[in-house]
Amino acid sequence: MRIALLGGTGDIGRGLALRWGRDTDHELLVGSRDPEKAREAAEAYIEKLDSYGADAEIKGFENAMAADRADVVVLAVPAYHLVDTVEAVADRLDDDTVLVTPAVGMQRDEDGFHYNRPGAGSVAALAADAKPDGVPLVGAFHNLPAGGLSDLDADFEWDTLVFGDDDDAKAIVTELAAGIDGLRPLDVGGLANAPEVEAVTPLLINVAMENDDLHDLGVRFQ
Amino acid sequence: MRIALLGGTGDIGRGLALRWGRDTDHELLVGSRDPEKAREAAEAYIEKLDSYGADAEIKGFENAMAADRADVVVLAVPAYHLVDTVEAVADRLDDDTVLVTPAVGMQRDEDGFHYNRPGAGSVAALAADAKPDGVPLVGAFHNLPAGGLSDLDADFEWDTLVFGDDDDAKAIVTELAAGIDGLRPLDVGGLANAPEVEAVTPLLINVAMENDDLHDLGVRFQ
Structure with missing residues (x-):
């Protein structure tokens, strides 16, 4: 599978690239608005993975070029860049491309982090509204701490x-998620169920902030 | 400690009563609007606990009578009864009583369960607005499946x-939670951080609904 990580020079993009690079044979396309930055990141990930004995195929491209070449396009960008990013690559997407959003909208006040729910209903719904009709959208990889994901020594x-809302696309993303060691994908239904998923990320940060012995938190349902 | 479980004949009240009854020496007061129902539930819990070799002190009272006698008052009622219940017991609460809300507001549609955030900001904020000034309010015990909590064979x-917002009250409730085997209390800050906590409960239900092998789900941050 060819996976484009748009905004793949950022924290969560880096984490996913390193994990997929180590744990799977997927071909990874790091996307950035700046193609030079994308190429540098791709080289850095290859070098990092090489030090772990992993021989990964990773290339850097401008976002639209990365999206054009990919089977799965992960929008690893901040929520406030999500719509811009989808629009910038829209004409490179087709019905066979699976679009994936891990984006979460948060705001911070004196009490902690809070879910900033968009009027559209969720951050994922913003991406759904911006994408071309027929391109399937899947939400995944929201509640993962970038630090722990990027640290290949961390189990x-x-x-x-x-x-x-597209079961075939969900199945593809579920398999991609299951390819990362220690990550368990769980089905949580349709796009309408996005807000409660997105709201877990600020909660994870608040828990980590308030409990000295906890950091880089993910979540396990059991 | 004397703990009143208002609405203690319901699912979550039953679960907390059985767990505290088995795992701690706290005195438990089951509250209900109907005192006869409260007494019957208390007897049923004692009988159940006796079959597990636990000798628990549990009595049943009308809600206001239970609140009057307690150090800690848990509002184990549905969200739509929360304000009514606080108002009904308000003149039995004083600054030494800790009020605890595990209540979550949810609505169901064709996609699944959703967090129904009140205009006040959270369900806990509704209780905070309804309680007498000076009585400390703590949120806890939101994201626990009543079935698993009530099943004393389940680990x-x-x-x-x-x-x-009251650190002393939080410390008391934290200790009560830690008294239940297998339950780990985590600090998540002030009342303003309630919405993201309350929103986890519909998410747990959606995950359980969509994944055949998962049921009676709680959550673990790790």
């Missing part, structure tokens, strides 16, 4: 919640 | 998130 047992 | 490793 974990985390769940990732997968939602979307 | 679990679940977290419960504790929030509130």
Whole structure:
């Protein structure tokens, strides 16, 4: 499978690239608005993986070029860039491309982090509204701490919640998630169930902030 | 400690009564609007616990009578009865009584369960607005499946998130939670952080509905 990580130079993109690079044979396309930055990141990930004995195929491209080449396009960008990013790559997507959103909207106040639910209903719904009709959208990889994901010395047992209205696309993303050691994908229904998934991320940060012995938290349903 | 479980004949009240009855020496007061129902539930819990070799002190009272006698008052009622219940017992509460809300507001549609966030900001905020000034309010015990909690043959490793603006009251509730075998209380800050905690409960139900091998789910942060 060819996976494009748009915004793949960022924290969560880096974590997914390193994990897929080590644990699977997928071909990874790091996307960025700046193609030079994308190429540098791809080289850094290859070098990092090489130090772990993993021979990964990773290339860097401008976002639209990465999306054009991919079977699965992960929108690993901040929520406030999500719609821009989808629009920038829209004409490179077709019905065979699976679009994946891990994006979460948060705001911070004096008490902690809070889920900033968009008027559309969820951050995922913003992406659904911006994408071309017919391109399936799946939500996944929301509640993963970028630090722990990027640290290849860290083992974990985390769940990732997968939602979307296209069952075939969900099955593809579920398999991609299951390819990462220690990550368990769980079905959580359709796009309408996105808000409660997205709201877990600020909660994880609040728990980590308030409990000295906990950091880089994921979640496990048991 | 004397703990009143208002609405203690319901699912979550039953679960907490059985767990505290087995795992601790706390005196438990089952509250109900109907005192006869409360007494019957108390007797049923004692009988159940006796079959597990536990000798628990549990009595049944009308809600206000239970609240009057208690150090800690748990509002184990549905969200739509929360304000009524607080108002009904308000003149029995004082600054030494800790009020605890495990209540969550949910609605169901064709996609699944959703967090029904009140205009006040959270269900806990509704209780905070309804209680007498000076009585401390703590949120805890939201994300626990009543079935698993009530089944004394079930072992679990679940977290419960504790929030509130009164640190002394939070410390008391944290200790009560830690008294239940397998339950780990985690601090999640102040009352303003309630919505993301309350929103986890519909998510747990959706995950259980969509994954055949998972049921009676709690959550663990790790």
